[in-house]
Amino acid sequence: MGDGSLSQDEIDALLQGADEIMSPTSGPAAADTGRGRGLFPPSELNAIRDALNSAVGSVAPSLSGYLGGRNLRISRPFIEVKHQDAVRGDFSGRYVQVSMDYTGALNGRNLVVFNHSDAGSISSLMMGDDRGVPPSDLSEAHQSTIQEFTNQLLSSMATQFSGSLGGGISTTPAMLSMASGGAELHLPPGGDLVKVTYDFAIDGVLNSKLYHIMDTAMAQGLSSATGIMTQPASQPQQFQMHGGQVGISPVKFPPLDEGIPPSVGGNIALILDVPMTLTVELGRTTQLVQDILGLGEGSIIELDKLAGEPVDLLVNGKLIAKGEVVVIDENFGVRVTDIVSPAERLTGVQ
Incomplete structure (x- = not known):
């Protein structure tokens, strides 16, 4: 101007x-x-x-x-x-x-x-x-x-x-x-x-x-987003078609010999009425197909347990205890003699 x-x-x-x-x-x-x-x-x-x-x-x-x-x-x-x-x-x-x-x-x-x-x-x-x-x-x-x-x-x-x-x-x-x-x-x-x-x-x-x-x-x-706060973004390790990004941290389990902490039992009442199958197993054995086809009245099958040896108690197929067979009135029963430890249960699962 x-x-x-x-x-x-x-x-x-x-x-x-x-x-x-x-x-x-x-x-x-x-x-x-x-x-x-x-x-x-x-x-x-x-x-x-x-x-x-x-x-x-x-x-x-x-x-x-x-x-x-x-x-x-x-x-x-x-x-x-x-x-x-x-x-x-x-x-x-x-x-x-x-x-x-x-x-x-x-x-x-x-x-x-x-x-x-x-x-x-x-x-x-x-x-x-x-x-x-x-x-x-x-x-x-x-x-x-x-x-x-x-x-x-x-x-x-x-x-x-x-x-x-x-x-x-x-x-x-x-x-x-x-x-x-x-x-x-x-x-x-x-x-x-x-x-x-x-x-x-x-x-x-x-x-x-x-x-x-x-x-x-x-x-x-x-225009008002000044001073953007940089937030770290997770590094994807591989492409996933529909995956999302998740935080990953190690899981901490209590030692097996500690049992269940008292605080964990607070919600056990929620599952007290869930039915489970309890099975008493006298013993097991393995036979050939021809031996099984030859079974008839009077056949004797030898099991893998000795006479007087404790029987196994299984819940949904998992061993939880051992016991001895007793007779209650006219029915068989089992007296529990040993509870399987958490370590043995884990070995059984593996």
Whole structure:
């Protein structure tokens, strides 16, 4: 301006430059282009970029376990605000798209778009091909692996965002479909959208781009997700088609000679009326088929126990005690003479 004062556009440009210098995760400058120009000030775009950069940087190492241990890098998010038509115009090849909705502290729809060959390389690595050679066509199994990979990516990012926003974020199941060109993309609703382009690299396999599209409401929520609290993500040891991540810790059993702690018996009353079969076993033997076929009235079978030796008491087929045979009125009975120790019971089970 002629009087030496700065216009608002010049002030915004200076602020954007200052933000880029001070930002610890500065990548390419966040861009505000297309019909969305002016929707977000430069400071908010930089905040969104930093939130995304921090989240994907924390999540990528845990996803390496799905790729045979190859190092995965997702970095340098480049942000553009565009109308839906302009976003569709950016995609002219074959793609794999996966969508997931967030609700709670952050609301909106995520759409992650892979180049077709990149998706093939990821699925090949997850299915055991160390070279990551992409198939010409993605089978149902290949598509399921990509769906699981993206589900872990977006779910883990939601966990990172919730720690910063101070509230839980619920996620819907990831939904995968193929797209031939931008016209077949299932974009989030709304006229203006936020398109994020990441550098996407797997050591020795690919060096490409990954696309993340969201509505402006979600991006607005991310602009306040500053100082994301990095939470450690579990390292998957192998790919499971429908598995979840679980915490694993060693089980601690009491020594066998300690018996059952008194506190464990508190709920024993809940099963007191459960029926169990008690069997008294006099003895056993093994015979050939021809010997068994030759059995008749008067045949004598020799057992493996001596006369007067204790008989076995079994509950549901498991030895629990020994005893001696007695006669009670006109019925046989057993007087228990020995209770089997926990160690002997364990040996019997093994």
